[in-house]
Amino acid sequence: MEKVGIIGIGATKFGELWKQSLRDLLAESQLKAIEDAKISEKDIDLIFTGNMCSGDFSGQNHLGSMASEILNLNVPSIRVEAACASGSVALRQGMQAIRGGEADIVLVNGVEKMTDVQTRQATTGLMGAGDEEWEGFNGLTFCGLYAMMARAYMHKYRLTREQLALVSVKNHKHATYNPIAHYHNEITVDQVLNSSIIADPLTLLDCSPITDGSASVVLAREDIARKFESPIWILGSGQANDTLSLHARKSLTEIPASTHAAQRALMQAKLGIDKVNVTEVHDCFSIAEVMAIEDLGLIPRGEAGRIMEEGQTYFDGKVPVNSCGGLKACGHPIGATGIKQVWEIVKQLRNEAGKRQIGKANIGLTHNVGGTGSTVVVNVFGRDRENKGY
Amino acid sequence: MHRQSPILRWRKFPERYRLEGNRCNRCGIVYFPKKELCECSCKEFSSFQLSGKGKILTYTEIKSSPEEFSEMTPYCVGIIELAEGPKITGQITDATVDELKVGDDVEQVFRKFLAVGDSGVIHYGVKFKKIE
Ligand SMILES: [Zn+2]
Numbered sequence: 001m002e003k004v005g006i007i008g009i010g011a012t013k014f015g016e017l018w019k020q021s022l023r024d025l026l027a028e029s030q031l032k033a034i035e036d037a038k039i040s041e042k043d044i045d046l047i048f049t050g051n052m053c054s055g056d057f058s059g060q061n062h063l064g065s066m067a068s069e070i071l072n073l074n075v076p077s078i079r080v081e082a083a084c085a086s087g088s089v090a091l092r093q094g095m096q097a098i099r100g101g102e103a104d105i106v107l108v109n110g111v112e113k114m115t116d117v118q119t120r121q122a123t124t125g126l127m128g129a130g131d132e133e134w135e136g137f138n139g140l141t142f143c144g145l146y147a148m149m150a151r152a153y154m155h156k157y158r159l160t161r162e163q164l165a166l167v168s169v170k171n172h173k174h175a176t177y178n179p180i181a182h183y184h185n186e187i188t189v190d191q192v193l194n195s196s197i198i199a200d201p202l203t204l205l206d207c208s209p210i211t212d213g214s215a216s217v218v219l220a221r222e223d224i225a226r227k228f229e230s231p232i233w234i235l236g237s238g239q240a241n242d243t244l245s246l247h248a249r250k251s252l253t254e255i256p257a258s259t260h261a262a263q264r265a266l267m268q269a270k271l272g273i274d275k276v277n278v279t280e281v282h283d284c285f286s287i288a289e290v291m292a293i294e295d296l297g298l299i300p301r302g303e304a305g306r307i308m309e310e311g312q313t314y315f316d317g318k319v320p321v322n323s324c325g326g327l328k329a330c331g332h333p334i335g336a337t338g339i340k341q342v343w344e345i346v347k348q349l350r351n352e353a354g355k356r357q358i359g360k361a362n363i364g365l366t367h368n369v370g371g372t373g374s375t376v377v378v379n380v381f382g383r384d385r386e387n388k389g390y
Numbered sequence: 391m392h393r394q395s396p397i398l399r400w401r402k403f404p405e406r407y408r409l410e411g412n413r414c415n416r417c418g419i420v421y422f423p424k425k426e427l428c429e430c431s432c433k434e435f436s437s438f439q440l441s442g443k444g445k446i447l448t449y450t451e452i453k454s455s456p457e458e459f460s461e462m463t464p465y466c467v468g469i470i471e472l473a474e475g476p477k478i479t480g481q482i483t484d485a486t487v488d489e490l491k492v493g494d495d496v497e498q499v500f501r502k503f504l505a506v507g508d509s510g511v512i513h514y515g516v517k518f519k520k521i522e
Contacts, residue, residue, distance in 0.1 A: 148467075151492070247478055
């Protein structure tokens, strides 16, 4: 299958960006990615933009047109929505458009402007990622849904509350090395345990924050990408979907779609998970990272607690996870997250991640979840076009 | 906005008011909420009345709620495995989070849900309560 290369990346600062609108954010990341690629905007054939809630949060839909207007282009420009996986699903559309011969160069964006509404309104809007008729009607929040998975997981595998807190502690540490991260403060296990309960047993510091941000990447067809300085290659891509509601899921202690998507992506890349050097997983809540590293096969089922205690998931550990600070500490602008994960992996593979550089990285993986595991995208990236057997 | 719509809620009365599900005429799997297509690809179903008895698979207590639920916060919500097989999300009432355990037996009770919106309509539905 034809390979697709990433020739440019760009991201805004992540945070509560009072001075920037949805349009400002999208413009900034688009222009940065185009500049990074050293192309002209007029070289772009197609645009995809991942976003979940611009209608609810800014009263603005029709983002396809907004994205192309910013660049003074009349090319097809399409908005993609798959809840928190919107960014990664948009990336897949871009990749497939190139593979299918529709375009040579594609711009893919992920954007979310969240702080123009109050937290309670944001909470209601985000529940659109679940099953509104049953989960929403019963007053569930997304934190509540993941809290129920946390309870089930802790019950089954005897994970302690202290062990669970290690996810946020580690991700805050990583974020101190990432200039664009929402937070730059370290936190302790005690602080996680003593912060206010949002949905028992999860506390405020188990939750990814409400963040504004935008990220963009430029994709190019193989023969074009090869002419660029240091393209990063999409070696494999997999998506799997599952029930919209959590209650209808076969398991509450894992996300089966993560395993399926990873298998598809790794098979396409002709790689085993053991060849992956650096991973960005979807830690919208602390328990999500615990399940993700097991669902992807990075560690054995039920062993996350011990492995985190040993510090193995730190950027300088054996299984580096979320070197950018993850959704927890880099921030989680819903539609932007999937593209920001790609941004971080490209930084790592280009050896441009500064103080959080994991060392020499050849293969990176992103894992992006929509809802409670209703949509999962896993992508595998490489510094080299072909699997060199590493 | 949509959460205050009486029509949107009325449509689901048979399910919300008396836990009416459906059962596949071919393989016998019971669904709640109702399905139109069975895992076995059959499309023929009969209504099925669930007993409302089940056990708690997992639960949480919501302390930070969506705006429409602020008056009743905090409240417990769980996933209940009904005796007939289906799993369903439901509020667990008349108990604090510390009084609940995974595996507890529960039964349905009929309760008020959302107080009032701009429409002035009160929404009702089934919740669950521990069996002592
Ligand atoms: Zn059947």
